[in-house]
Amino acid sequence: MEQTTVLSSWDNSTSNEEISTRTLHQVGATLIATLGFIANTLILIAILKAKLYRQNVILFVLNLVINNALVCVTSLPYIAVMAFSYSGEVNLALCQFMGYITYSITASELLGLNLVAINRYFLIVRYSTYLEIYNKKKNIAIMIAVSWFVYPILMVFPATNVWGSLSYDRYRFFCHPFKANDSFGKFFVGFALLTTVPLIIFGYISILPKVFKTNQQVNQTRSRSVITKSTADRPRKRDVRLVSLVIVLLSTFCFMYLPFAIMSIIDPNTSLYDPKIHIGFLYVAWAHCLVNPLLYAVMNRQIRRATKDLFLVPGGKDAVSGITMVNHSRTDLASNDTGVSTRI
Numbered sequence: 001m002e003q004t005t006v007l008s009s010w011d012n013s014t015s016n017e018e019i020s021t022r023t024l025h026q027v028g029a030t031l032i033a034t035l036g037f038i039a040n041t042l043i044l045i046a047i048l049k050a051k052l053y054r055q056n057v058i059l060f061v062l063n064l065v066i067n068n069a070l071v072c073v074t075s076l077p078y079i080a081v082m083a084f085s086y087s088g089e090v091n092l093a094l095c096q097f098m099g100y101i102t103y104s105i106t107a108s109e110l111l112g113l114n115l116v117a118i119n120r121y122f123l124i125v126r127y128s129t130y131l132e133i134y135n136k137k138k139n140i141a142i143m144i145a146v147s148w149f150v151y152p153i154l155m156v157f158p159a160t161n162v163w164g165s166l167s168y169d170r171y172r173f174f175c176h177p178f179k180a181n182d183s184f185g186k187f188f189v190g191f192a193l194l195t196t197v198p199l200i201i202f203g204y205i206s207i208l209p210k211v212f213k214t215n216q217q218v219n220q221t222r223s224r225s226v227i228t229k230s231t232a233d234r235p236r237k238r239d240v241r242l243v244s245l246v247i248v249l250l251s252t253f254c255f256m257y258l259p260f261a262i263m264s265i266i267d268p269n270t271s272l273y274d275p276k277i278h279i280g281f282l283y284v285a286w287a288h289c290l291v292n293p294l295l296y297a298v299m300n301r302q303i304r305r306a307t308k309d310l311f312l313v314p315g316g317k318d319a320v321s322g323i324t325m326v327n328h329s330r331t332d333l334a335s336n337d338t339g340v341s342t343r344i
Contacts, residue, residue: 021275025083025173028283033076036289040069042307043293050306056134057123060115061296061303063144067109068289075102076286082173090168092175099166099175100159104152107188109288110196111147113253117203124207154191158184171275172282181268189261200253248299252291260285 043065052058078098082090122130133139158164158177164184166175178185260281267273297303 021171021279022083022086022173024276024279024283025079028279028286029076029080029083032283032286032290033072033080036076036293037069037072039290039293039297040065040072042310043297043303044069046303046306046310050302050309052302052306055302056140057116057119058300058302059140060112060119060144061300063115063147064109064112065293065296067105067112068292070105071102071286071289074098075105076289079173086173092168095168095175096159096166099177100152100155102174103177103188104155107151107154107192108148110192110257111150114196114199115143115147117200121203121206124210154188164188169270171270171278176264178264178268185268186265189265193258193261197253248295252288252295256284256288256291 044062047053047058047062047065053062075098119130119134122133155177156162158166164177164182165180166177167179168175169179177188263273263278263281267278270278297307
């Protein structure tokens with residue numbers, strides 16, 4: 001028998017605030033789901049077509065792309081349908097199932113970010129250990145599998161009401177573990193932050209001294225040699241790109257995730273702050289599904305080229321402009337995008 005609850009305090013036309021809140025969901029969920037699915041699908045096809053997944057770091061990026069694509073075809077469409085067709089009745093069984101799926105997927109992305117950070121750390125800081133770990137495909141498969149299993153296991157507790165619960169939030173059109181304001185919600189956020197933020201910060205901060213040291217070595221080499229300025233500047237420019245990528249990754253993560261997580265803890269029942277503030281932070285967090293593929297496509301040369309190649313027709317012409325493009329050499333495409341070491 002279908003489990004349904006009737007929320008008589010919520011009516012389609014009771015107030016302008018409720019209408020505006022629902023409109024935010026209609027526009028936000030539909031827009032991010034559509035654009036996010038297109039962007040992630042293009043990146044996914046580009047990586048597969050160019051076989052970039054043979055590189056470890058690109059394989060981890062592919063893992064993130066799949067994660068974001070799943071959100072765009074499950075969670076966001078559900079919210080959009082709820083916002084467009086809501087009539088005061090909620091199928092709690094379906095709502096709780098979608099809540100379980102959503103928080104399992106989105107939280108697993110945090111561990112996916114960890115995998116990228118750990119990969120960069122060992123590649124640049126501890127290369128000998130990197131070879132021991134990442135030369136074995138079995139190790140990589142275990143890492144990715146663990147990143148997908150941890151949070152689905154944790155979410156079983158609120159899904160079965162053993163610890164916490166997945167309660168319906170009429171402002172979010174969703175069931176989530178923070179509504180009950182119990183210990184599980186606080187544990188969930190704390191666990192997610194403590195297993196992600198310190199590790200990512202440590203990993204990338206450890207990389208910076210190595211980058212700066214490499215930069216100094218380049219300057220010393222330039223002063224003792226007669227190599228051209230353009231040739232000497234190449235490693236330096238690559239170092240700058242890497243530092244920029246580090247800053248962008250950290251800034252994007254903090255900007256998009258932390259406000260929503262903090263708000264969920266300090267105001268789980270949406271009683272202290274305007275619901276529209278909650279929804280705003282919610283869609284800033286959801287927007288990562290669109291921002292992530294754009295970020296990697298813009299800042300990773302190999303993915304950018306592979307994506308551009310999708311729009312080339314036979315003969316090397318751009319499908320949109322008709323301009324003939326120059327094919328990239330295999331050696332160039334296989335080079336490491338960080339520029340610190342080509343040994344991937």
